[in-house]
Amino acid sequence: MKVLITGIDGYSGWPLALHLMGRNHDVVGLDNFVTRKRVKEVGSWSATPIPPWPKRQAAAEKKFGRLLKFHKGDMDDFAFVRRVLETERPDAIVHLAEQRSAPYSMIDVHHAVRTQADNLTGTLHLLYAMKEVVPEAHLVKMGTMGEYGTPNVDIPEGFFEIDYQGRSDRLPFPRQAGSWYHWSKVFDSGDVMFATKIWNLRSTDVMQGVLYGIRTPEITENALLTRFDFDETWGTALNRFVVEAILGLPITAYGKGDQIRGFIALEDSMQSLRLAIEHPAQAGEYRVFNQFDEAYSVNQLAELVKRVAEERGLHPVIEHPPNPRVEADQHYYHPIHEHLPALGYQRTRALEEVVRELFRDLTKFKRRLAAKRHVVMPTVQWRQADNARDVARRAPPADPGAVPGPSGGTSPPNLPSGPSTTPSSA
Amino acid sequence: MKVLITGIDGYSGWPLALHLMGRNHDVVGLDNFVTRKRVKEVGSWSATPIPPWPKRQAAAEKKFGRLLKFHKGDMDDFAFVRRVLETERPDAIVHLAEQRSAPYSMIDVHHAVRTQADNLTGTLHLLYAMKEVVPEAHLVKMGTMGEYGTPNVDIPEGFFEIDYQGRSDRLPFPRQAGSWYHWSKVFDSGDVMFATKIWNLRSTDVMQGVLYGIRTPEITENALLTRFDFDETWGTALNRFVVEAILGLPITAYGKGDQIRGFIALEDSMQSLRLAIEHPAQAGEYRVFNQFDEAYSVNQLAELVKRVAEERGLHPVIEHPPNPRVEADQHYYHPIHEHLPALGYQRTRALEEVVRELFRDLTKFKRRLAAKRHVVMPTVQWRQADNARDVARRAPPADPGAVPGPSGGTSPPNLPSGPSTTPSSA
Numbered sequence: 001m002k003v004l005i006t007g008i009d010g011y012s013g014w015p016l017a018l019h020l021m022g023r024n025h026d027v028v029g030l031d032n033f034v035t036r037k038r039v040k041e042v043g044s045w046s047a048t049p050i051p052p053w054p055k056r057q058a059a060a061e062k063k064f065g066r067l068l069k070f071h072k073g074d075m076d077d078f079a080f081v082r083r084v085l086e087t088e089r090p091d092a093i094v095h096l097a098e099q100r101s102a103p104y105s106m107i108d109v110h111h112a113v114r115t116q117a118d119n120l121t122g123t124l125h126l127l128y129a130m131k132e133v134v135p136e137a138h139l140v141k142m143g144t145m146g147e148y149g150t151p152n153v154d155i156p157e158g159f160f161e162i163d164y165q166g167r168s169d170r171l172p173f174p175r176q177a178g179s180w181y182h183w184s185k186v187f188d189s190g191d192v193m194f195a196t197k198i199w200n201l202r203s204t205d206v207m208q209g210v211l212y213g214i215r216t217p218e219i220t221e222n223a224l225l226t227r228f229d230f231d232e233t234w235g236t237a238l239n240r241f242v243v244e245a246i247l248g249l250p251i252t253a254y255g256k257g258d259q260i261r262g263f264i265a266l267e268d269s270m271q272s273l274r275l276a277i278e279h280p281a282q283a284g285e286y287r288v289f290n291q292f293d294e295a296y297s298v299n300q301l302a303e304l305v306k307r308v309a310e311e312r313g314l315h316p317v318i319e320h321p322p323n324p325r326v327e328a329d330q331h332y333y334h335p336i337h338e339h340l341p342a343l344g345y346q347r348t349r350a351l352e353e354v355v356r357e358l359f360r361d362l363t364k365f366k367r368r369l370a371a372k373r374h375v376v377m378p379t380v381q382w383r384q385a386d387n388a389r390d391v392a393r394r395a396p397p398a399d400p401g402a403v404p405g406p407s408g409g410t411s412p413p414n415l416p417s418g419p420s421t422t423p424s425s426a
Numbered sequence: 427m428k429v430l431i432t433g434i435d436g437y438s439g440w441p442l443a444l445h446l447m448g449r450n451h452d453v454v455g456l457d458n459f460v461t462r463k464r465v466k467e468v469g470s471w472s473a474t475p476i477p478p479w480p481k482r483q484a485a486a487e488k489k490f491g492r493l494l495k496f497h498k499g500d501m502d503d504f505a506f507v508r509r510v511l512e513t514e515r516p517d518a519i520v521h522l523a524e525q526r527s528a529p530y531s532m533i534d535v536h537h538a539v540r541t542q543a544d545n546l547t548g549t550l551h552l553l554y555a556m557k558e559v560v561p562e563a564h565l566v567k568m569g570t571m572g573e574y575g576t577p578n579v580d581i582p583e584g585f586f587e588i589d590y591q592g593r594s595d596r597l598p599f600p601r602q603a604g605s606w607y608h609w610s611k612v613f614d615s616g617d618v619m620f621a622t623k624i625w626n627l628r629s630t631d632v633m634q635g636v637l638y639g640i641r642t643p644e645i646t647e648n649a650l651l652t653r654f655d656f657d658e659t660w661g662t663a664l665n666r667f668v669v670e671a672i673l674g675l676p677i678t679a680y681g682k683g684d685q686i687r688g689f690i691a692l693e694d695s696m697q698s699l700r701l702a703i704e705h706p707a708q709a710g711e712y713r714v715f716n717q718f719d720e721a722y723s724v725n726q727l728a729e730l731v732k733r734v735a736e737e738r739g740l741h742p743v744i745e746h747p748p749n750p751r752v753e754a755d756q757h758y759y760h761p762i763h764e765h766l767p768a769l770g771y772q773r774t775r776a777l778e779e780v781v782r783e784l785f786r787d788l789t790k791f792k793r794r795l796a797a798k799r800h801v802v803m804p805t806v807q808w809r810q811a812d813n814a815r816d817v818a819r820r821a822p823p824a825d826p827g828a829v830p831g832p833s834g835g836t837s838p839p840n841l842p843s844g845p846s847t848t849p850s851s852a
Contacts, residue, residue: 078535078536078539108554109504109550109551109554110504112550112554113504113546113547113550113551116546116547116550116613116617117543117546117547120539120542120543120546120613121539121542121543124535124538124539124542124606125535125539128534128535128538128811131811132811132812151595151597152593152594152595153588153590153591153593153594153595153597154590154591154593160590162579162588162590163589164579164580164586164588165579165580167578167579167580167758168578168579169577169578169579171577171579171600171602172600172601172602173600174597174598174599174600175598175616176597176598177616177620178620180550180617180620183613183616183617183620186613186616187542187546187609187612187613187616190601190603190609190612190613191542191606191609194603194604194606194609197752198752198808198809199809199811326623326624332593382624383624383625385554385557385558385625386558
């Protein structure tokens with residue numbers, strides 16, 4: 001099959017490209033590289049050095065002996081989106097090209113507006129271009145389990161049958177998101193559901209849990225690495241905890257730490273997306289997958305990271321800074337996930353084993369972590385309207401070439417092997 | 427109380443200003459006059475000639491002997507929104523400044539994006555400015571009953587208590603909107619609910635039914651008239667039916683005509699909004715009002731209009747063109763509306779009496795209706811991605827000064843009394 005991946009330069013877009021190429025699918029990508037810019041904007045970088053795009057592309061083509069076509073451009077430009085579909089006529093489109101950070105969306109009014117307006121605009125452009133050019137193609141749209149919030153009832157896969165006041169219906173499950181970013185995904189879900197209905201499209205809306213890990217079997221050399229973000233804006237709680245442990249910082253479990261979320265390994269997310277692609281929705285079908293394996297509390301993550309750190313001779317303490325977010329401290333959490341197993345999905349990676357792997361891999365990039373230790377602790381407060389000054393005060397966006405390594409100089413950090421990082425790496 | 431009305435130049439913004447001034451509230455307005463431009467864009471105009479803003483403002487100030495302050499500007503400009511709040515420090519803000527036409531949002535991809543991105547951006551700007559400048563003020567946000575769609579169960583006011591899989595919760599009622607415009611209101615509801623929660627704001631989200639009528643007791647002269655839109659893009663079904671009957675066109679009840687919606691008279695909507703303003707939400711409270719009086723099917727409206735037309739010696743036929751929208755033909759419809767009556771709301775206007783009034787009033791503007799008879803019949807098709815060419819082919823946006831009246835000349839149509847219309851009237 002021919003698969004277009006929007007946001008192919010991102011954390012999951014890139015390993016998805018490799019995974020699909022390894023399965024003999026034709027992959028086409030598009031990206032505008034804005035995540036690289038936005039991570040710089042908050043003064044951070046990826047722990048893993050990410051080569052400039054042409055090097056990534058060449059490395060993938062070399063590994064698989066297949067073409068990896070690419071279109072540089074912005075989903076905000078409808079003519080561009082339409083032109084890509086006209087040129088490529090993909091069978092499936094995996095739409096990952098969105099602003100994906102909750103704290104980034106909460107920095108201030110402008111980040112809120114950009115997150116919601118850009119995400120919504122890109123999705124609408126894609127839906128219209130699909131309707132006009134490839135109405136038979138299958139859209140796999142990345143959403144988030146965070147759309148549902150933490151209701152006091154089980155969370156079904158998108159829809160539920162209810163009885164209310166003596167009558168019954170099958171209705172979309174109510175959404176209660178927890179950041180402007182998460183709401184942007186709720187809005188996308190509405191637009192994708194509606195477009196599918198009026199235009200008879202095929203769509204799968206993926207309510208994905210939090211991803212963990214940076215390895216997939218196809219990532220066999222440094223030029224094929226995917227990004228690993230660990231700052232407070234772009235890193236997940238687990239990513240920050242591992243990095244905090246490596247850097248000798250306290251592990252910062254926000255609030256009481258009893259908040260529970262669903263998780264899935266990067267590699268298993270790739271398996272899930274491939275299964276969705278290989279088993280497309282029917283014409284006119286809008287289906288929802290809850291894409292996660294297991295739910296963990298923040299404290300469970302913190303304790304797991306602490307335990308694995310101690311195996312390695314580290315001695316992190318767990319701290320509980322006031323929760324910068326507004327979310328339920330203690331809550332019921334039981335989402336259903338049956339659609340993917342019905343397509344043959346089987347979990348392959350356990351959290352603890354991936355955390356061990358993360359410690360091994362990231363220790364090699366310790367100098368890159370240390371150079372950004374000042375952007376790991378929380379700054380962006382949900383209850384505050386303007387966090388921009390605090391973000392800038394904490395960590396003025398730095399010229400990566402000027403960040404001193406442990407030697408105090410400006411030489412790039414050592415890589416475990418392969419090509420050295422360049423100033424343009426992200 | 428001091429009340430800021432965003433979108434004060436619009437169909438309901440203007441009579442709300444008059445109603446509140448008549449009740450001794452201080453009224454401040456803002457508008458960018460974009461509705462006037464957009465109605466021209468589709469080749470139409472208001473049946474009632476609307477004077478340029480300075481004349482409206484002067485007429486209102488003269489009538490009530492009170493100042494009507496005004497700020498011209500765009501909600502898309504955060505600095506402007508913030509500056510208005512800093513200057514005025516209102517007690518309540520009624521947010522009506524949004525693109526309000528479903529067919530307009532369905533014209534093509536650009537109208538879809540503009541509708542959703544602009545509506546969402548204006549609301550976010552207002553929420554942030556409130557949080558920073560007047561966190562104690564009360565936001566009355568105009569939504570629509572169309573957010574809910576037509577579920578097979580009763581529609582509660584925003585939230586419902588449910589039992590699901592043996593557990594229970596109070597959850598937002600699921601939204602299933604029927605156009606990009608209606609979805610934009612769903613998105614606003616999410617953002618207002620979330621901002622209220624994280625910033626402890628006060629908000630009332632008004633799920634309003636379809637408005638009907640152009641008279642309120644405060645509209646005592648032509649300079650105080652509100653707009654009456656009747657083209658396929660900006661007019662409601664009822665408005666189009668009345669105009670079709672007056673012009674000797676068939677009454678066009680889309681599809682089978684069994685689609686049911688909730689309705690409320692303009693004057694009773696003003697009463698409702700005033701009650702919301704005078705009984706503000708508590709700090710941290712996000713409350714939802716289903717603001718309508720009675721539900722009617724499209725056929726009921728068509729038959730009522732036909733009956734009243736016949737009383738006046740007209741003989742319209744009812745036709746059923748294919749439904750350009752995608753909506754349930756036949757469905758259950760039972761929304762609850764208890765919150766407003768609990769504040770003392772009492773319906774004052776019956777639909778039939780308002781329809782008679784509309785016939786009387788609009789007949790005086792028959793030449794303005796006749797000049798735009800070509801934009802009354804449906805063009806914008808929900809199932810089609812690009813309707814822009816059809817809209818332009820049907821009715822190239824005309825220079826209103828050049829539209830011939832019944833005399834074949836270019837003189838402005840006669841008004842029943844008061845100042846004559848000008849080329850800049852909308």
